[in-house]
Amino acid sequence: MRSLHLQLAHELKKFDVKEKEIETVFIGGGTPSTVPAKLYEKIFDLISPYLQDDAEITTEANPNSASRSWIEGMKALGINRISFGVQSFDNKKLKFLNRAHNRDDAIRAVTDASHVGIQNISIDIIYATMLDTKELLQEDFKQAFSLPINHISAYALTIEEGTPFEKTPDVAREKLSLTNFVFETIKKHGFSQYEISNFGTYKSRHNLGYWQYKNYIGAGSGAVGCKDGVRYYPSTDIEFYIQNPLHVREENLSADEQKAEKLFLGLRSIVGVDEKIFSHDELQRANLLVSEKKLLKNESVFYNRDYLLSDEIALFILN
16 A cells, blocks of 8 residues: 555655545555555555545445445545445356355445445446346346445456466357347436447446546556656556556656547547547538437537447548
């Protein structure tokens, strides 16, 4: 934590952060719940003068390690939102996904968070595994919506390099019909879709900040920050980071790279894309998509009608 504290203090100065300026804080990586709440105290002491009074302060958590006492400790520090990596309420599927928790752990963790007084609770659900059927997913969502949550992130299983599934890519089986089933099932429970994978009666301000292309600080090994078109990368080697927390690689994004990112992020979310970023030819192609009812336009902002087509639409506009 000493290295993290040192880097964060440095980044606050580099970003010239003012008092009461920070809108959101996100403690991530999936495993913050394995670190005792007390060890976060110095981090919160450092950032507290910069937090807005109504700042959204989120932590991720694993259901098996997020004890009630840990949740209470984090709430005392200011946490008002928890995102649980539930993935499924089916024990067979959880074992297949190599998760350390079971169905009861997930239910207990979410329930404890509510009883402790956490205002906003989110869960992640994974779909498109070889085990998934509409019946299994229906049970997952039936259980999910019986709990005191106001947000769901639904992710199709993707095969990442270096993961246990790398040698068995056939375990991921995404089908359009199943994806549409997932989306429609969530929406039927009153959770509106505000990004391709995110739904809720509450919209995460942290998530929206990324898609709106706001500046953000990334503190910790492997964290990424971005300020005015410059991206910052601390070392992903934990041992090196501990010894050299201020060693940060910089990447200057070109105007075209920033435009592409704004386009891809805007079209996959409710943020949309302002026409002012387009060249003359790109604007013509975007307006063509409006005439073909692929995009909506409200004043100067284009909005996507179908998030599943966001990449294809973005590529069409850029090319």
